[in-house]
Amino acid sequence: AQSVTQLGSHVSVSEGALVLLRCNYSSSVPPYLFWYVQYPNQGLQLLLKYTSAATLVKGINDFEAEFKKSETSFHLTKPSAHMSDAAEYFCAVSRPGIAGGTSYGKLTFGQGTILTVHP
Amino acid sequence: DTAVSQTPKYLVTQMGNDKSIKCEQNLGHDTMYWYKQDSKKFLKIMFSYNNKELIINETVPNRFSPKSPDKAHLNLHINSLELGDSAVYFCASSVWGPNTGELFFGEGSRLTVL
Numbered sequence: 297a298q299s300v301t302q303l304g305s306h307v308s309v310s311e312g313a314l315v316l317l318r319c320n321y322s323s324s325v326p327p328y329l330f331w332y333v334q335y336p337n338q339g340l341q342l343l344l345k346y347t348s349a350a351t352l353v354k355g356i357n358d359f360e361a362e363f364k365k366s367e368t369s370f371h372l373t374k375p376s377a378h379m380s381d382a383a384e385y386f387c388a389v390s391r392p393g394i395a396g397g398t399s400y401g402k403l404t405f406g407q408g409t410i411l412t413v414h415p
Numbered sequence: 416d417t418a419v420s421q422t423p424k425y426l427v428t429q430m431g432n433d434k435s436i437k438c439e440q441n442l443g444h445d446t447m448y449w450y451k452q453d454s455k456k457f458l459k460i461m462f463s464y465n466n467k468e469l470i471i472n473e474t475v476p477n478r479f480s481p482k483s484p485d486k487a488h489l490n491l492h493i494n495s496l497e498l499g500d501s502a503v504y505f506c507a508s509s510v511w512g513p514n515t516g517e518l519f520f521g522e523g524s525r526l527t528v529l
Contacts (some may be wrong), residue, residue, distance in 0.1 A: 328516050339419065339505060339520030340458075347516065386458065390516050401448055401509050401518055402471055405458040 298323040298389050302406035310414050315374040317409045318320060319361075319387030322368060328371040330388040330403065331361055346370060357381070382413045418442050421506050421521040428496060429529055435492045436524045436525060438506030446470075446511045447489040448518065452503040464489055465511050493526075501528045 303318040321327060328347045344355025351363040361372045370387060387401040389414040419440045428434055440447065448471075449461040463471035465484040478494045493500060503525045507518040 330516050332520075337522065339507075339522045340518075341520070342517050345516055384456075388458075388516075399462055400465075400470070400511060400513065401446055401507075401516070402460050402516065403458075408456045409464065 298327065298391060298404050300387050300389050300406035302385075302387050302402055302409050304409055306405065306410045306412065308375045308412040308414065311379055312376050315372070315377045315381065315411065317372040317385050317387075317411065319370045319372065319406060320368050321370060321387070321389045323389055323391065325391050327389045327391065329361075329363060330390070331355065331359070331370075331372050332386045332388060332405075334384045334386065334408075336383075340377075343372070343385070377411075377413045379413050379415065382411055384408045384410050417521075419506055419519050419521040421504075421509055421524050424522065424524060426524060426526045427529065428527070430496055430498060432496050433492065433494045434496060434526070435490055436504055436506075436526075438491075438521060440487055440506075440508040440519070442508055442519060443463070444508040444510055444519070447483065447486070447487050448507040448510050449489065449491050450505040450507060450520075452505060452523070458505070462489075466472045471502075486522075496526075498526045498528050501526055 301320045330345045334340045344353045345411040348365045354360045365374040391399045421438045448463045452458045462481045467483045480492045483489045487526045503523040505523045506521040
């Protein structure tokens with residue numbers, strides 16, 4: 297079984313400050329890891345993904361995340377927060393390549409972290 | 416031009432009623448999904464279809480019946496609605512394959528059962 301834990305359901309930063317959203321996972325096989333963002337009244341959209349290539353992954357809007365196997369973590373960072381970053385962020389894990397396709401697109405999500413950005 | 420569109424966006428209904436949610440994608444994907452987001456914001460997969468064939472059925476009650484008339488459409492019908500069915504239901508689509516993880520989500524359909 298796999299699971300995702302996001303530390304902190306709410307994170308508040310000032311505009312221009314560092315954003316750090318924490319995600320820890322557990323998986324019995326090497327995982328694929330994702331960060332999704334949900335703006336109010338919209339669906340989730342992919343920010344970035346780790347699929348066993350480079351451990352430091354860059355995504356849209358200057359977000360990046362680092363896969364650390366020893367810490368089972370995939371924390372999301374952005375050097376300088378912008379007001380438009382205010383949203384809810386979800387970390388997710390999948391188990392790639394299981395025969396029969398029953399894992400394709402099957403993501404296990406964390407409970408989400410709401411990011412608030414103050415002027 | 417919305418990539419994954421769901422209708423209706425809001426549903427308020429009484430216990431015991433039957434309701435449907437429709438989903439359409441214009442991305443040319445061959446795989447579609449239903450995810451449920453509960454009141455604590457946990458998102459969990461319910462079903463997936465690839466080229467109209469059911470692939471994933473995550474121990475969802477029989478009252479939930481998905482139907483995929485073609486690979487661009489996936490509908491969800493719910494019979495005998497219960498209070499616990501209140502949630503936001505998200506449709507999503509992707510390409511099929513072992514590296515699939517990039518899902519394209521609709522805006523969600525918020526179902527409230529009274």
